[in-house]
Amino acid sequence: xxxxxxxxxxxxxxxxxxxxxxxxxxxxxxxxxxxxxxxxxxxxxxxxxxxxxxxxxxxxxxxxxxxxxxxxxxxxxxxxxxxxxxxxxxxxxxxxxxxxxxxxxxxxxxxxxxxxxxxxxxxxxxxxxxxxxxxxxxxxxxxxxxxxxxxxxxxxxxxxxxxxxxxxxxxxxxxx
Ligand SMILES: [Zn+2]
Ligand SMILES: [Zn+2]
Ligand SMILES: [Zn+2]
Ligand SMILES: [Zn+2]
Numbered sequence: 001x002x003x004x005x006x007x008x009x010x011x012x013x014x015x016x017x018x019x020x021x022x023x024x025x026x027x028x029x030x031x032x033x034x035x036x037x038x039x040x041x042x043x044x045x046x047x048x049x050x051x052x053x054x055x056x057x058x059x060x061x062x063x064x065x066x067x068x069x070x071x072x073x074x075x076x077x078x079x080x081x082x083x084x085x086x087x088x089x090x091x092x093x094x095x096x097x098x099x100x101x102x103x104x105x106x107x108x109x110x111x112x113x114x115x116x117x118x119x120x121x122x123x124x125x126x127x128x129x130x131x132x133x134x135x136x137x138x139x140x141x142x143x144x145x146x147x148x149x150x151x152x153x154x155x156x157x158x159x160x161x162x163x164x165x166x167x168x169x170x171x172x173x174x175x176x
Contacts (some may be wrong), residue, residue, distance in 0.1 A: 006071040010136035020061035060168035117159035124154035
């Protein structure tokens with residue numbers, strides 16, 4: 001049972017390897033992303049509720065949940081459709097501030113991606129999802145002194161400014 005006092009030992013469960021696909025509306029410029037297990041992205045432009053969606057990009061990605069091996073509590077990362085290592089940012093991108101808030105140069109910044117890159121409804125990856133991601137990955141880092149921070153993609157300047165590499169291997173060698 002869930003125990004408030006548990007020092008959680010998170011493990012990855014419900015792992016799915018798939019693709020993160022981004023589409024854009026050629027009428028209003030809106031962007032949308034989704035996770036799919038299909039390796040053939042849907043390339044045809046289609047109409048939906050007044051939007052004219054066109055394929056923009058796809059990248060290998062993973063989805064998973066985290067469960068505590070000790071108390072069994074499970075956190076569903078239902079808003080997370082990918083994790084991106086932030087490599088190219090504008091100076092004034094909020095995501096970069098995570099780096100400034102933390103000491104030293106050994107902090108790696110990842111963006112947790114949700115399905116609404118423009119956040120018209122203000123909804124993104126939740127604080128709890130960010131917290132368990134940081135707990136899991138910081139608890140498993142092998143390199144001394146290295147730390148990872150995660151930002152919800154609502155903190156980025158824009159879907160076009162903030163770019164990076166989507167993590168495709170949830171063994172996460174790329175992270176450790
Ligand atoms: Zn626990
Ligand atoms: Zn549109
Ligand atoms: Zn988001
Ligand atoms: Zn950025």
